[in-house]
Amino acid sequence: MSQQILILSQSHLEGTTDHVCQWMNHLQIPYLRVNGEDLFQMQHLGDLPSNSQTGVVWYRRKISSFPAKYSLKQDDFATQYTLKRFLIDEFNGLHAFLFYTIDRQKWMNDPISEDNLNKLHVLALARQHGLNTPFTEVVTTKAVIIRLLERCPELIVKPVSECILVEDAAGGQYKMLTKTISKANLQQVPEKFFPSLVQEKIIKKFEIRTFYLDGTCHSMAIFSQDNRNTKEDFRNYDNKRPNRTVPYKLPDDLELKLGQLMKALGFRTGSIDLMVDLQGNYHFLEINPEGQFGMVSYPCNYYLEKKVAQLLNKSILHEKEIY
Amino acid sequence: MEYFNLYANCQLVKGANMSLLCDLQMRRFYHLPNDTAEVITFLQQHAIEECLAHYGEDNRETITGYIDFLISRELGFKDHQLLPGLTPLDLSWDRYSRITNVIIEYNEAVNYNDTFFQQLFDLHVQGLEIRFYHTIAPDKIRGLLAGFNGTTLRFIKLVLPYNETLDLRTLDKLVKQYPRVKSLLIHSSPIDKQEKIFDESVPVVFFSREINSCMACGEIRTNYFTSNMELFTESQHYNTCLNRKLSIDTNGYIRNCPSMREHFGHVTTTALQEVLNNDAFHRYGKIRKDEIAVCRDCEFRHVCTDCRAYVEDPQDIYSKPLKCGYNPYTNTWDEWTENPLKQSAIAWYGLEDIVK
Ligand code: SF4
Numbered sequence: 001m002s003q004q005i006l007i008l009s010q011s012h013l014e015g016t017t018d019h020v021c022q023w024m025n026h027l028q029i030p031y032l033r034v035n036g037e038d039l040f041q042m043q044h045l046g047d048l049p050s051n052s053q054t055g056v057v058w059y060r061r062k063i064s065s066f067p068a069k070y071s072l073k074q075d076d077f078a079t080q081y082t083l084k085r086f087l088i089d090e091f092n093g094l095h096a097f098l099f100y101t102i103d104r105q106k107w108m109n110d111p112i113s114e115d116n117l118n119k120l121h122v123l124a125l126a127r128q129h130g131l132n133t134p135f136t137e138v139v140t141t142k143a144v145i146i147r148l149l150e151r152c153p154e155l156i157v158k159p160v161s162e163c164i165l166v167e168d169a170a171g172g173q174y175k176m177l178t179k180t181i182s183k184a185n186l187q188q189v190p191e192k193f194f195p196s197l198v199q200e201k202i203i204k205k206f207e208i209r210t211f212y213l214d215g216t217c218h219s220m221a222i223f224s225q226d227n228r229n230t231k232e233d234f235r236n237y238d239n240k241r242p243n244r245t246v247p248y249k250l251p252d253d254l255e256l257k258l259g260q261l262m263k264a265l266g267f268r269t270g271s272i273d274l275m276v277d278l279q280g281n282y283h284f285l286e287i288n289p290e291g292q293f294g295m296v297s298y299p300c301n302y303y304l305e306k307k308v309a310q311l312l313n314k315s316i317l318h319e320k321e322i323y
Numbered sequence: 324m325e326y327f328n329l330y331a332n333c334q335l336v337k338g339a340n341m342s343l344l345c346d347l348q349m350r351r352f353y354h355l356p357n358d359t360a361e362v363i364t365f366l367q368q369h370a371i372e373e374c375l376a377h378y379g380e381d382n383r384e385t386i387t388g389y390i391d392f393l394i395s396r397e398l399g400f401k402d403h404q405l406l407p408g409l410t411p412l413d414l415s416w417d418r419y420s421r422i423t424n425v426i427i428e429y430n431e432a433v434n435y436n437d438t439f440f441q442q443l444f445d446l447h448v449q450g451l452e453i454r455f456y457h458t459i460a461p462d463k464i465r466g467l468l469a470g471f472n473g474t475t476l477r478f479i480k481l482v483l484p485y486n487e488t489l490d491l492r493t494l495d496k497l498v499k500q501y502p503r504v505k506s507l508l509i510h511s512s513p514i515d516k517q518e519k520i521f522d523e524s525v526p527v528v529f530f531s532r533e534i535n536s537c538m539a540c541g542e543i544r545t546n547y548f549t550s551n552m553e554l555f556t557e558s559q560h561y562n563t564c565l566n567r568k569l570s571i572d573t574n575g576y577i578r579n580c581p582s583m584r585e586h587f588g589h590v591t592t593t594a595l596q597e598v599l600n601n602d603a604f605h606r607y608g609k610i611r612k613d614e615i616a617v618c619r620d621c622e623f624r625h626v627c628t629d630c631r632a633y634v635e636d637p638q639d640i641y642s643k644p645l646k647c648g649y650n651p652y653t654n655t656w657d658e659w660t661e662n663p664l665k666q667s668a669i670a671w672y673g674l675e676d677i678v679k
Binding site: 022023026027205219221223225241242244245247248249250251298299300302303 | 330332348400402407409410411414421447475
């Protein structure tokens with residue numbers, strides 16, 4: 001049986017996968033797309049995509065939402081939440097089985113590395129590869145913050161894991177954002193607190209979002225306007241005065257280091273965030289292996305979705321040569 | 324030294340006398356004299372001081388004025404260098420469908436669900452315009468739209484004749500039921516007006532003139548100009564009016580656009596593949612603005628669309644669109660219908676009734 005391209009994604013709200021699939025159709029590249037939702041139709045484990053049928057895997061997403069609602073007979077906010085977490089873990093357990101049944105080298109990105117990516121580890125690894133990173137610490141007391149503020153005038157607090165959306169029982173939603181601490185608002189910081197990641201705040205000239213694709217960096221510079229809303233994190237969009245997004249080429253040696261870092265993590269694709277300070281120095285911030293690249297592709301006219309389709313095709317042809 | 328960095332998605336297009344600075348991201352454009360454009364071009368290689376020295380002390384104020392203008396419009400910024408990482412915009416163009424847009428001139432007698440249409444919409448067509456020249460019952464419109472439910476269409480535009488039963492409430496219900504309908508044009512309306520339905524998201528334009536055939540199409544007007552990445556890049560390589568577009572006229576004939584003379588078969592007897600494999604079908608789609616007489620000297624050429632169906636010299640397919648009144652050599656707009664030089668082409672196409 002001939003081997004095929006396997007795309008793991010979700011059935012809804014995944015424009016990037018849809019877009020790549022449309023390119024594959026147009027270029028007449030055969031593929032199999034399995035959405036997490038499809039696992040609710042399986043009859044037995046044999047229905048999962050098999051190693052022998054699969055030549056290359058592009059893992060985008062697990063699932064958008066469970067096709068049915070599951071609830072407890074006696075409804076209660078806290079247990080409902082526990083149940084939700086439990087079902088997610090159950091689903092992930094099944095989904096992650098694929099990480100072991102399909103040979104690791106067939107995955108565009110090593111799935112286990114991708115699912116367990118650790119911000120602190122990535123920063124440390126980046127430094128090992130000679131990349132410049134903002135000073136980063138994890139602290140638990142105000143006293144240390146005061147000392148750090150001697151060294152950097154402003155610090156930002158961000159999660160070690162990912163920003164979350166907090167929901168209250170009434171359905172209100174609160175989005176977690178990056179926050180700045182300086183001498184001016186130090187009084188809000190409690191004496192002792194949960195271990196928190198603080199990072200030196202870089203005064204930026206502009207930000208860079210790079211989509212790394214199999215050895216090539218496709219970068220975009222993001223100039224936020226003199227606008228308070230967007231100073232810290234350009235994802236807090238301001239619709240009236242959008243950021244200027246233009247194609248950018250990183251220096252060759254920086255691209256080389258980023259490529260080595262991606263290799264060390266086992267990633268052939270991913271989004272990389274960087275920042276350029278007022279002096280023009282580059283600072284590596286983080287990697288999102290499953291980052292949306294439509295937001296780089298369209299403004300820069302890069303056709304990344306087409307390039308991903310072509311890369312998948314190239315990978316499968318290459319596999320064929322080996323066998 | 325200070326430099327002015329122009330953003331790569333702000334593209335200068337030079338015409339005979341004037342230039343257009345097209346901001347492809349913010350979807351705006353600025354009409355500038357060629358002298359100004361020349362200064363902007365010079366600044367892309369030199370420091371501001373060098374530019375001031377080059378153009379002389381007399382022009383200092385003018386040039387700093389230009390730079391202030393560009394910065395105020397957020398078209399670029401000053402820095403102590405021309406940032407080497409800011410690379411030019413790649414102007415290549417491609418799409419994942421062999422046909423991106425379709426126009427249908429509706430005819431009750433044609434079956435829009437048959438094989439030809441199924442194959443056509445399987446190509447991932449993105450935009451569809453359906454033109455109704457005659458009054459049609461809302462039920463019939465619904466039936467037709469329902470037929471497109473399973474397709475990848477993203478955008479449907481309806482051109483409908485005015486009819487009292489098609490009031491805004493009915494239209495609102497219609498677009499809510501078929502959310503791919505993103506725009507409506509109501510012709511033969513008692514008054515000209517613009518409305519919005521579906522929570523202000525779908526424009527409805529009421530137009531007092533009658534549209535009873537494709538003869539009314541092909542007009543070039545400034546409000547049709549669009550400054551965006553899609554059109555600008557496509558325009559560098561292809562004809563933006565005809566490239567990857569297909570139409571089915573009232574009688575079911577397959578054409579590049581309803582107004583073009585040649586057809587490539589009938590929907591009931593021709594296979595879609597035959598049309599797509601026919602080189603003649605793609606001929607006009609390859610005619611670029613840069614190859615068209617007059618347009619090639621016009622600063623609007625990459626924000627403008629085109630028309631190959633009605634041209635100034637019907638014997639020359641590279642001549643300028645007949646229905647454009649702009650003269651890029653004098654930078655004036657005239658009523659094209661009144662231009663004495665266009666009368667013979669108007670007669671040749673039989674457009675006398677339209678221009679009245
Ligand atoms: S001359 Fe050509 S490009 Fe210029 S406005 Fe007229 S049709 Fe458009």
